[in-house]
Amino acid sequence: VPLDLAAIRRDTRACEIVAHFNNAGASLPPSVVMDTVHHHLRSEEVFGGYEAQALVEDDLARARGSLAALVGGRAREIAFLSSSTQAFATALLSLPWKRGDRILVGENEYPSNVHAYAFLKKRHGVRVRYVPDDEYGQIDVDALRGAIDERTRLIVLTHVPTYSGLVNPASEVGAVAREAGVPFLLDACQSIGQLDLDVGEIGCDMLSAAGRKYLRGPRGSAFLWVRQSMLETMTPPVADQNGAAWNGGEDFDYAEDARRFEVFERSVALQLGLGAAARYALGVGMAAVEDRVRVLAAGLRGLLSDIPGVTVRDRGKNLCGIVTFTVEGFSAEEIGVALRERFINTSIVRRSMAMRTFPARDLAEVTRASVHYYNTEDELLRLADTVRSLLENGS
Ligand SMILES: *Cc1c(COP(=O)(O)O)cnc(C)c1O
16 A cells, blocks of 8 residues: 555644655654653643553553554563663663673674673673675675674674665574574664564564654654563663562562563653554554655665766665765765755764774765655755755855
């Protein structure tokens, strides 16, 4: 079923004002998401915070169910957190590390993931080994298979990096992980809400994701999905009475579901808003979303490649909605300003966000135009025309 673009754009108030190509940063939420958030904040004002929450316990459970449906997991496997960094680190630090354990990781890691590996190395003597990319620029699955040994405790893959249209072959990595019996953590921060993904099909055991990016949720929302069979091996580094019940002595019994990773105090409004975003995505249909995002992004790459002086920088066999490019003679800042003057939002990715990839490719920075399904062909043309006129007229 094709999606109803007119209805979608009506639901997205800001579409009238801006052409938003910063969906890999934070996308424009549909009004139902922000209405949900505002409504609950108002309810806290009127009834009191705890009293307001008591009124929406069913809605909170439904939000968990909607996220579970989005990834193909179960509601009891979902933990609400406040950023993808927090979700990722919570999963990683909850595992039973021993000195000498090894993690195998792809090359396309986000800086906060790399930080978590550095922490594990310093505190637990855990070693990280990066698996090289293949000739297409995606993780080399054979090299991954070959790198697994008896010390390998975890495989981590970033599904879609923050700085490129690359989609890593997550299901192939999942098959390798299963064959070897090694747990697999997927950073789905950029793929959630843009790709039609399913944890069963991918074969991952843990998945971290943000709300605000392609999922169109509110800022400050994120979640972690953990396969039920992994939960009992995981001890949350931070817990309170919400996820850990005092056993009467000196220890705690952790919640049997993924709520063990949640603390008591969190934003109910954002959690409800995130649930609304998941339902909205399911309502549009993730297969239709993925299709349209890919078609629009391919169209934009085509338009940009036709402009002399523009180089599209995305590598990979399988590309998604993130379009990156450089323009001869212009800094990413200058391009961003020219676009913003015409109400076109894009963003810049610099080396520090692409630590292992940009230096190797001798790239200092790129302009990132991340396309979503609510963008239009006309908006793509406006973006490309602006870049063209910048090259032709200097402004
Ligand atoms: C944005 C991003 C993160 C971090 O997400 P936050 O919600 O900002 O913590 C992690 N991984 C990838 C691939 C990202 O793009």
